[in-house]
Amino acid sequence: MTSAEHPDVIVCPGGPLLLRGDHLVQDAEGQVHRTTRPVSAICRCGKSAAQPWCDGTHKSIPRQQRP
C-alpha cells in the first residue's frame, strides 16, 4: 500500500531511482525488462553496464556530473 512514508518511487540524489514492486521497465534501446526484487534501482546516470538497472557506477563519475 502506498503512503507518504512508503512511496512507490524514490529519487536518490546523485544516484538511481528506486522502484518498489513488480514492474516492466523499458530501457533506452526499447527492450523491456521485468523487475525481479522487492525494490529495484533504475540507472539515472546512463553509465551502468547492467541497463536499465543501477550497478553503482554513478559513484565513479564526478559529483557535479551525477544526476
Next chain:
Amino acid sequence: MLTPKGRGSLSEIVFESMRRPSTSWSAVLRTLPDDDDDVQITLWALYELHYRGFEDVDDALEWQPQLIELRRSLEAGFEQELRDRAPAHGPDGDFADAFFTVVADHDGPSLARYVQRDANREQVLELLRLRSIYHLKESDPTAWLVPRLPNSTKAALMELQFDEYGCGDPSALHAELFARGMDACGLRPEYGAYVDDAPVEVLEENNAMSLFGLNRRLRGAALGHLAAFEVTSSVPSRRIAQGMARLSLPDAMIGYYTEHVEADAVHEQLSVRTICGSLLDQEPGLRDDMFFGAFTCLDLEDRFARRMLEAWAA
C-alpha cells in the same frame, strides 16, 4: 559443525568445557587468553551458540551463565579495541551525503581489484574459503536487530532482508547461492567448514557483526556497519565476478557475485536512506554509533585485505 580447534589456553579449556559441561566453570573463568587469536576464536564460538550451535555441544549451553559472563568480558574488551581504532565522531551535514562521502573517501587496499586483475585460481579459492565463514550465514547477524527497532526502521530493514533471504525462495537465499558456488568450485559448502583456517582478521570481521547484532544498545553501530558493507559491495562484486570469469571459475560462483552487483546497488540506497535514515529520525543520538559501525566495517576489511595481499605477494 563441530567445535573449532583451540588456539590457546582459553579457547582450549572453553571448547573442552562446552563438549563436557561437567567440567568446572570456575576454572574456565580463571583462564586468561594467550593472544588475540585465542580471544577471537573463543568469542566466535561463544557467539555461534546463538546461531546454529555445534553438534558436539548441548544446545542448552547457549544460556549457560558462565559462558555468557565470559562472552561479556571478551566482547567488552573487543568493543573497546574497536572504539579505540575509530574516530570519536562522524562528520556533520546531511546523513546520506556524509555517509556516502565518508565511504568513498576511505582509501584502503582492495581484494576485489586484485582478484579482478592478478589473483590466481588458488588465491581466489582461498579467499572463498575465508569469506564462507560469513557468506554461509549472510545477513543472519543483521536479523538479530529486527525486534529491537522502531516500526518504520523494522519495515525498512525487512524490505532489504527479504531480498537477502531469497524473497521466500530458499534456492535464491544469498547464503544458499554462495553454498552452491562453493560446491561447484569443489569446496566444502557446509556452514562453518573452514573456520579453523580463518585468520584473526576474519574472526574479528565476523565477531564485530555478532557483537553489534546481539547487543541492542549497539543497534546504531549494527546498521552503520550494514550500510557500509552494502555501499562497498556492488562495484567490488563486479570486479570479483570479472576476475572469476578470467580464471574460468564455475558460473554458480560467478552468479553469486553478479547477483550482488544489482542487489547491492539497491541495498546501498535502502540501508543508508530508508534504514539508517528512519532510525536517525527517531533516535538522532545514534548517529555517531552509525559512523562507528561503518568505520569498523571498512577498517576490519582493510586489515583482512592487507594480510591477504601481503601473504600473496610473498
